[in-house]
Amino acid sequence: MRLPRFFGKKRGHRRTGSQAWGSLGEGAFHAVVFCAGLVFGGLLISGVAVPEWRINHDFLPTVCRVVGTGLVRRTVEDPPGAFTATWRPSLRVRYAADGVDRETWSQSRPATGVSDRSVAVDRLSAWPIGTEVTGWYDPADPDTVVLERGYNWWMWLLALLLPGALLALGGSGLVRAIRRWGRSEEALARATPAPGLLASPRGHAPGHPGVPPCDDLVNSPGTVLRYRLPIESPDNWTLMGLGLFAVLWNAVLVVLAINAGFDLAWGRIDWLLLALIVPFLVVGVIGVVHFMRGLFLATAVGTTQLEVSDHPLLPGGRYEVLLAQGGAGVLRDLELTLELEEQATFRQGTDARTERLVVWSSPVATRQNVQLDPGSRYELRTSLTVPADAMHSFMSEHNAVRWRLAVRGTPARWPAFVRVFPVVVFPDSSRSLHREQTR
Amino acid sequence: MSPTRQRPRNPFTTRFIRPGSLAPRDAEGNPLDMAAIVGRLADLGGTAAIEGPHGSGKTTLLVAVAESLAMTGRLAGMVRLRAWSDGVRAVRLVSRAAAGTMVLVDSWERMGPVAARVALWSARRRGCGLLVTSHRPTGLPVLAQGRTSLELLERLVAALPDHGGLIAADDIAAAHTTHDGNLREALLDLYDRFERRAR
Amino acid sequence: MSHGSETARQQPRVDVHFDRSHRGYEPGDTVVVRYQVHELDPAHVRGIEQSLAWYTEGKGEEDLGVHFFSRLGERQARETVATGGHFSAPLPPSPLSYEGVIVKIRWCVRVRLFFPGGRDFVSEHEFDVGRIPAARMTSRASA
Numbered sequence: 001m002r003l004p005r006f007f008g009k010k011r012g013h014r015r016t017g018s019q020a021w022g023s024l025g026e027g028a029f030h031a032v033v034f035c036a037g038l039v040f041g042g043l044l045i046s047g048v049a050v051p052e053w054r055i056n057h058d059f060l061p062t063v064c065r066v067v068g069t070g071l072v073r074r075t076v077e078d079p080p081g082a083f084t085a086t087w088r089p090s091l092r093v094r095y096a097a098d099g100v101d102r103e104t105w106s107q108s109r110p111a112t113g114v115s116d117r118s119v120a121v122d123r124l125s126a127w128p129i130g131t132e133v134t135g136w137y138d139p140a141d142p143d144t145v146v147l148e149r150g151y152n153w154w155m156w157l158l159a160l161l162l163p164g165a166l167l168a169l170g171g172s173g174l175v176r177a178i179r180r181w182g183r184s185e186e187a188l189a190r191a192t193p194a195p196g197l198l199a200s201p202r203g204h205a206p207g208h209p210g211v212p213p214c215d216d217l218v219n220s221p222g223t224v225l226r227y228r229l230p231i232e233s234p235d236n237w238t239l240m241g242l243g244l245f246a247v248l249w250n251a252v253l254v255v256l257a258i259n260a261g262f263d264l265a266w267g268r269i270d271w272l273l274l275a276l277i278v279p280f281l282v283v284g285v286i287g288v289v290h291f292m293r294g295l296f297l298a299t300a301v302g303t304t305q306l307e308v309s310d311h312p313l314l315p316g317g318r319y320e321v322l323l324a325q326g327g328a329g330v331l332r333d334l335e336l337t338l339e340l341e342e343q344a345t346f347r348q349g350t351d352a353r354t355e356r357l358v359v360w361s362s363p364v365a366t367r368q369n370v371q372l373d374p375g376s377r378y379e380l381r382t383s384l385t386v387p388a389d390a391m392h393s394f395m396s397e398h399n400a401v402r403w404r405l406a407v408r409g410t411p412a413r414w415p416a417f418v419r420v421f422p423v424v425v426f427p428d429s430s431r432s433l434h435r436e437q438t439r
Numbered sequence: 440m441s442p443t444r445q446r447p448r449n450p451f452t453t454r455f456i457r458p459g460s461l462a463p464r465d466a467e468g469n470p471l472d473m474a475a476i477v478g479r480l481a482d483l484g485g486t487a488a489i490e491g492p493h494g495s496g497k498t499t500l501l502v503a504v505a506e507s508l509a510m511t512g513r514l515a516g517m518v519r520l521r522a523w524s525d526g527v528r529a530v531r532l533v534s535r536a537a538a539g540t541m542v543l544v545d546s547w548e549r550m551g552p553v554a555a556r557v558a559l560w561s562a563r564r565r566g567c568g569l570l571v572t573s574h575r576p577t578g579l580p581v582l583a584q585g586r587t588s589l590e591l592l593e594r595l596v597a598a599l600p601d602h603g604g605l606i607a608a609d610d611i612a613a614a615h616t617t618h619d620g621n622l623r624e625a626l627l628d629l630y631d632r633f634e635r636r637a638r
Numbered sequence: 639m640s641h642g643s644e645t646a647r648q649q650p651r652v653d654v655h656f657d658r659s660h661r662g663y664e665p666g667d668t669v670v671v672r673y674q675v676h677e678l679d680p681a682h683v684r685g686i687e688q689s690l691a692w693y694t695e696g697k698g699e700e701d702l703g704v705h706f707f708s709r710l711g712e713r714q715a716r717e718t719v720a721t722g723g724h725f726s727a728p729l730p731p732s733p734l735s736y737e738g739v740i741v742k743i744r745w746c747v748r749v750r751l752f753f754p755g756g757r758d759f760v761s762e763h764e765f766d767v768g769r770i771p772a773a774r775m776t777s778r779a780s781a
Contacts (some may be wrong), residue, residue, distance in 0.1 A: 344698025
């Protein structure tokens with residue numbers, strides 16, 4: 001008998017086992033979370049929300065005379081080893097309830113506690129002895145009286161949000177576990193189509209499973225040809241990240257420096273702080289230098305734009321392409337290439353490892369000694385042909401086959417650059433369908 | 440016949456080499472006696488670690504132990520630590536495990552020191568066991584030390600589907616040397632070699 | 639290709655026959671499959687799932703896309719084990735079978751037999767969709 005496999009990841013050619021154990025474990029975890037949400041929510045509602053509601057709806061009004069004042073002290077250990085006291089004003093009042101005269105300490109909300117005793121004493125001064133105020137007593141327990149009513153809306157929100165999150169998390173997981181209970185890999189895949197690698201409203205092009213949609217690639221009209229292709233620029237994200245890091249890091253450095261400055265101005269020297277500033281300064285300067293260098297390189301070479309006469313592409317199809325390059329100076333080489341790249345993501349131990357490999361590459365156009373003039377752009381118009389037996393674009397959760405146009409340039413005085421423009425190639429069988437759609 | 444079925448099948452694809460697809464073996468390549476492993480785990484008090492460098496088969500052994508425990512109903516659950524939230528899941532799992540069951544955690548080095556202490560304390564209090572993998576010393580009793588060898592790699596390759604003679608002994612030795620005994624990297628290296636030769 | 643588990647109490651064998659002996663199809667073609675289950679007492683089967691699916695293989699995690707799926711209940715499953723089963727489905731326009739370097743796409747028929755206790759047995763049989771040539775490894779590194 002094969003042992004049950006509950007990790008759901010084995011992709012063996014031979015496969016026997018039970019999905020039941022896996023679903024059981026997952027379901028048990030989510031059931032626990034769900035129950036925790038019920039319990040937590042129940043405690044919050046019964047301990048906070050319901051009493052507050054009763055005060056505002058069930059308690060009966062009465063006239064209270066202040067006959068004494070006092071402070072309620074509450075001590076908490078926060079942080080561990082350190083004790084903090086809060087002071088809450090309390091009034092001793094005399095009132096009539098159910099025809100009986102009563103005298104008791106009024107109840108007030110815990111939120112009225114303050115850490116400063118003098119502030120609490122000041123608050124008490126608002127209630128001189130003999131003052132008459134309106135109070136509300138609990139008809140179920142007439143010895144309980146309050147002098148304030150209203151709602152702590154944030155407490156209600158807390159009562160709903162936190163347990164609500166647990167209920168949602170546990171409930172959804174439980175439902176999912178129940179639906180997955182004992183189901184085969186094929187049944188699960190049938191029920192939940194695998195999402196694509198790109199963030200897209202649809203996982204795949206309509207009517208073409210596994211083919212990525214190209215909505216984002218055809219929503220920008222070209223100036224000369226039909227479509228202008230978006231650029232795939234991971235470098236921009238890296239640059240932004242570097243910039244953000246430099247800003248935040250140097251902001252912390254400034255705060256530390258200001259603190260050190262104040263200390264020095266008062267004649268104190270905090271050696272620890274000064275020692276901390278040194279490495280912070282080094283890292284901060286390096287971060288700024290790297291960011292500025294990256295920014296300069298990104299802007300030194302002008303923008304690259306690519307337009308195509310039609311999209312998506314089809315195997316065997318011939319398309320006009322317009323390459324427009326901005327900037328200044330001379331490009332020793334400028335090359336436009338059509339490439340096919342495979343991408344595979346594998347969970348390598350604790351990390352996800354993504355490997356990319358270009359498996360097909362064909363030059364579309366090459367130029368040498370291209371003169372770039374500021375204020376205008378260099379244009380190169382050419383055509384490309386997609387091989388008749390080309391594999392179509394493909395995308396699944398962990399794997400992809402991607403077509404792209406790559407522009408490579410070597411400026412005379414700057415490092416070489418590569419700019420990539422993704423394109424989508426549909427299967428050849430889409431040819432007649434494509435004609436219908438473009439009419 | 441199309442190219443997908445004309446060529447020999449690459450035996451080093453992830454479906455054949457991922458943890459759970461290969462039976463755990465010792466450093467010499469001999470299959471491990473899982474009953475003895477589980478028995479040793481009990482002798483160690485139920486809480487232990489499988490330690491070793493990257494790609495030495497720790498997760499493979501952990502998965503095999505999990506299967507053995509599941510057969511006897513003693514598995515409370517298994518967690519692979521990839522994100523911080525997985526550490527929380529691991530602690531929760533331990534805090535709810537029944538006495539006499541086992542919780543398995545992959546990549547224990549990713550547990551923060553506080554979470555790790557909480558998990559260990561919970562396990563002791565609950566009377567459940569904790570088996571973890573780590574590529575750093577954990578301070579726990581060691582159930583198995585991940586060690587690899589060329590012989591082990593050779594036996595793993597022999598256990599995979601037939602490579603049709605496209606991989607020689609020299610290739611296996613070279614992959615083992617290049618990747619310092621990391622079995623996973625060595626097998627993926629052999630994947631590339633196979634692909635180059637199959638084309 | 640039918641594979642069983644050496645540790646299963648029973649070791650069934652599933653023979654699958656495609657309507658095209660070379661198992662090569664084009665998008666839009668209808669795949670007609672007949673199969674026979676051997677060495678299995680029909681009384682032991684609780685259900686059968688028949689599917690047409692593609693999956694990826696290579697250096698990445700395997701992804702699975704199910705194009706056709708049907709499940710036979712206990713009575714129907716026992717009849718199928720006794721007399722044989724069949725199903726057919728038209729193929730979608732994509733994905734095509736692809737022999738890449740680090741990503742491969744394969745199509746297959748899967749027949750999954752369910753037994754008491756939640757155990758199951760799956761038999762997988764490949765076929766081809768399209769005629770895309772195998773990819774080559776180039777010297778150009780990815781940008």
